[in-house]
Amino acid sequence: MTIQTSLGRRNFLVSAAAVTGGFSLGFHVPFLDDGVANAQAVKELNAWVVVHPDDKVVIRVARSEMGQGTLTGLCQLVAEELDCDWNKVTWEYPTPGENLARNRVWKNFSTGGSRGIRESNQYVREGGAMAREMLIAAAAAQWKVPASECSVSAGVITHKDQKLTYGAVAAAAAQLEPPKEVKLKDPKDWKIAGKPLKRLDTVDKVTGKQIYGMDYTMPGMLIAAVRACPVIGGKLKSFDAAKVEKMPGVKKVVAIDGNAVVVVADTYWHAQAALAALPTEWDVGKLGEVQQDGINAMLKEGLDANEAFVGNKAGDAKGAIAGAAKKIEAVYNFPYQHHVTMEPMNATARYTADKCEVWCGTQNGEAALAAASEASGLPIAKCDVYKLLLGGGFGRRGRSDYVRQAVLVAKEMPGTPIKLIWSREEDMTHCQYHPITMAKLTGGLDAQGNLVGLQIRISGQSILASLLPQNLVNGMDPATFQGFMPTGAEATYGYDVPNLLIDHAMRNPHITAGFWRGVNVNQNAIYMECFMDELAEAAGQDPLAFRMKYLKPKWAAVLKAACDKAGYGKPLPAGHFHGIAQVMGYGSYVAGVAEVSVSPQGVLKIHKITAATNPGHVVNPAQIERQVSGSFVYGLSAALYGEITVKDGAVEQTNFDSYNVMRIDEMPQVETVLVPTHDFWGGVGEPTIAVAAPAVLNGIYKATGKRVRNLPLMNQDLKKGA
């Protein structure tokens, strides 16, 4: 497959589309080696579907593909309703600029929160169904028969012994009025959706042909290497460009945004070498005195502070705990973490006085477009963003800071395309990190070991306060309570506890906090699910049986499914133990059983994870399996190694040698169990991450008698007697 990036043609097509409305953009052409053949303008059936005369079907995908498989799943949904031949399906990205110009016909581009399929399934399926009706109507008109007498299968329309392919009637169909209403198929009749089809974007990823932002190139392009103040929030005081201007390949040395220096050169290597040699002074003020210990103390104070935002409340938790036969209390810590997408941040920008264009991987094309407009000073209609596949997103590429930087540099050199690349070190030290929090959990048990009251105080950082303060609700960050919400289809608390109080003392250090795959479900599941094991033990009950007394039906069902599949309660090999956890997140119900052992020397081995998911509807079971097994790499990397720390106001970790992640030798076998109930749409890119750590920690306790309440595990000694 190729990504067609010929600028001349693209400009032509975009302007042609602007004049006549909605032509195939010729952006992604897997079936034609000769891209020119595709340059002929083929009129779309609607925003989602273009059918070419040779029966090729181009499906437009607004959400960003970053490995999670959303483009394949979304194409399956459109193709299902379209009733086309799946083997003839290809895809393309519309641009955010085209979306704006067409009154946001593709709706939301933002790709995060496992939202791609669960929030766009309805309108993309309608797009497919409408296109199908138009194609049938065109064939019926040609045959002069009622459309209701025609049938369709795999892109072939049939009436008695007459047949027409979609390609043969597409041009006529594109002239028709779209139907006012369409009836979507019952998912139980699906033939393309719901099936374990192969991804549409694989081959180029194994031949080296796939172009990511990092690989993008244009004639005359120069490369920019950037270094922002190592202390987030600090400023640039001075730099001595003369010292590096004569170095090989260097074209320009500039400051941007008052907080970063940039070297523009002919190659990245030249730019980076000059940047390393560039004398720079920073003004970090008081922020330069911030240490990790101080941040920890700030959070610790919040654990007992009087003021807190209440996220979930039932009955009188304090009273019930005060009157309980037994009181259990524990404090858990969850550190800052980094996304570490495999591809460091980068973007290519070209600025002229009347146009600003950006080529990049982004999880939020429309936000990137807004950033381009703001940084360039040009109206948004004069800007556009051409999305490339992402070498990982995980929430990091939802923020457009790197786009802004690329545009600011491009503005310094009008007409010259600038590819701005962050070194891994720049990337590691200028993230918006998974927020740091602590939690104090207090539970009351009656004499029979029933949970009569539960209080959870979260203390720590708010993502919204960092990134989207306008979204705070009377100062409160509702997202802090993911997994603890009293109601809703998103991240609802699964336990029925008669007296409950969950609140948040917001404490915001200067380090930027942001969305990190799984977001706040991750640590909230650790707090809750590890403490549930502590409560079960205090009650003298098995952790599964204890949970089942309080879990609501959908949460209980998925936990039971995981435990049944894992053989929970049945004998395990000597020295192996099961730990369990469950949560609801991103609209899906998930549970995990970890089988672990710990050697007397303290070496942890995670043998197997059995993970159950109820995502409501299943669009591609093979891709869900891959998301689930991959999610454990993400969640377990965090549990084992994930820790960003602050020294003198700056992030201490700089690369994979100081921020380790899991490799294949630590990968447990992951068995995915799907238990869909077919009555809602849940996401699958994130939820199972959250059960990774608590299931393993609960297994570690059974193996060692040690309650690990501080992550990451690399800082803990699991040795016998330690």
Place this chain on the structure above:
Amino acid sequence: MAVLNVNGKAVEHNAEPDTPLLWVLREQLGLTGTKYGCGISQCGACTVHVDGAATRACGVPVSAVADKKIVTVEALAANGTLNKIQAAWVALDVPQCGYCQSGMVMAATALLAANPKPTDADIDAAMTNICRCGTYQQVREAIHAAAKA
């Protein structure tokens, strides 16, 4: 101008001798299948073959490989036919974002060349590449599948 032997051809470049092979491949020769992930020989995204051995191109100055045979991911599919590892990768839908996968495929190809029937332990030892999407389970399955093919 200095000369390198890349993918069976003698090619010229004008990079300084201490430039890492990775950046010569990517920026001078346009072979962007070899990826930048860390620049410090940790992640394996830049894996190429140097005289047949899997090598992290970010850690090798170009002057050190002037007389060696360098193969990049672009040359694995001889005459357009995927090699055994690539075919297994496609059959098992291994890649997610794909950014690490050039390096994975290069490391796995070198592993199978040296050890046609690797055990799980052999795979653990040879495949130290980082994948942040977490494709390790599929990588392992695909190597075993390729070994059987």
